[in-house]
Amino acid sequence: MREPLQLLLVEDDLLIADAIENELNRAGFQVGAVAHTAEEAMVFLENNRFDLALIDINLDPLSAGDGVAVAQALLLTQPIPFIYLTGVTISTDPATFERAKMTRPAAFLNKPFRTDELIGQIELAVSNYNPGELPPPPEPEEPVYLPIRNGFSRVGQMEIFYLEAARNFTTVYLTREAAERIMTPNGGQAVVVTGNLSYVNRYLSPRLFYRLDKSLVINLKHIDRVEKEQIWVGGRTVAIKEGARKELLKRLPVIRTR
Numbered sequence: 001m002r003e004p005l006q007l008l009l010v011e012d013d014l015l016i017a018d019a020i021e022n023e024l025n026r027a028g029f030q031v032g033a034v035a036h037t038a039e040e041a042m043v044f045l046e047n048n049r050f051d052l053a054l055i056d057i058n059l060d061p062l063s064a065g066d067g068v069a070v071a072q073a074l075l076l077t078q079p080i081p082f083i084y085l086t087g088v089t090i091s092t093d094p095a096t097f098e099r100a101k102m103t104r105p106a107a108f109l110n111k112p113f114r115t116d117e118l119i120g121q122i123e124l125a126v127s128n129y130n131p132g133e134l135p136p137p138p139e140p141e142e143p144v145y146l147p148i149r150n151g152f153s154r155v156g157q158m159e160i161f162y163l164e165a166a167r168n169f170t171t172v173y174l175t176r177e178a179a180e181r182i183m184t185p186n187g188g189q190a191v192v193v194t195g196n197l198s199y200v201n202r203y204l205s206p207r208l209f210y211r212l213d214k215s216l217v218i219n220l221k222h223i224d225r226v227e228k229e230q231i232w233v234g235g236r237t238v239a240i241k242e243g244a245r246k247e248l249l250k251r252l253p254v255i256r257t258r
Contacts, residue, residue: 004028004029004030005029005030005051005052005122005126006030006032006048006049006050006051007024007029007030007031007032007050007051007052007053007054007122008031008032008033008035008041008044008045008048008050008052008053008054009021009024009031009033009034009035009053009054010034010035010036010038010040010041010053010054010055010056010059010067010070011034011035011036011054011056011085012036012037012056012059013056014036016111017034017036020054020118021034023115023118024118024119027115027119029119029122032044032048032050033048033050037059038059038066038069038070038073038206039206039210039211039251041055041070041073041074041206042070042073042077042206042207042251043250043251045073045074045077045078046077046251049078050078050080051080051081051126052080052081052082052083052106052122052125052126053071053074053080053081053082053083054082054083054085054118054122055067055070055071055074055082055083055084055085055105056084056085056086057084057085057086057096057100058086058087058096066096066202067084067085067086067100068096068099068100068103069202069205069206070206071084071100071103071105072103072205073205073206073207075103076207077207080129081106081125081126081128081129082103082105082106082125083105083106083107083108083109083118083121083122083125084100084105084107084108084109085109085111085113086108086109086110086111087110087111106121106124106125106128106129107121107124107125109121142157142205143155143156143157144157144203144204146172146182146191146193147193147194148182148183148184148191153181153182153183154182155172155174155178155182156178157204157205157208157209157219158208158219158221158222159174159175159177159178160172160173160174160175160178160204160209160219161173161174161175161218161219161222161233161234161236162216162217162218162219162222162233162234162236162238163197163200163201163204163209163216163217163218164197164215164216165196165197165214165215165216166192167196168194168195168196169192169193169194169195169196170192170193170195170196170197170199170200171190171191171192171193172190172191172192172193172200173189173190173234173236174189174190174191175189175234176189179191197214197215197217201217204217208220208221210248210251212240212241212244212248213241213244216238218231218233218238219233219234220251220252222234223252226245226248226249226252227240227245228240228245229245231248
């Protein structure tokens, strides 16, 4: 007898997530994990193995990325078939659809969908899955272009230490080398970008970046030290709000004392 398929469900609407999980469990599948944000999805992908993922394209704006960013991270972490769930039609959001097509999903399902339709698509996705047909993994450091003076300058994502909210603006803290190369204003290591933190954060990889709270996003690869109330990122100390440390440590390969 075949072991039940282990599924990852990425859905930010709690009621919809519960309904899908219950229906799939009744159908004989095993929902191994339910993620409500891109950050949670990354934790599960790094620590568990799945046979298929169901990914909501339009995740909460406070998440570290939309469903396409989660799929891109999935292709880097553990290539498996996945299905996009969306409440937005292709015609109303063509830009997201074009990005999604590049990840070659097994299917797109528009909400609301019937349970038998979802189950059929899952069976087809697993049956037709061929790793050799997957697109090449996206570059883990796909650059972004920051507005500098009268143009836009390329910055690698590993050249960003962290981002901080300032109302309708976002301050991006860079490595010294990146700041010197793109000639930041006043010769500093920070660039102020028009747009709130949620907007800017959607351009960044959830594999690299973690939203610590509403006002701070950090590059996990640049964390030098974690303490109870502060962390060191790129030579700078950043205060941590109560409760944030525990969640942050889940994203780091911490060797704990016995």
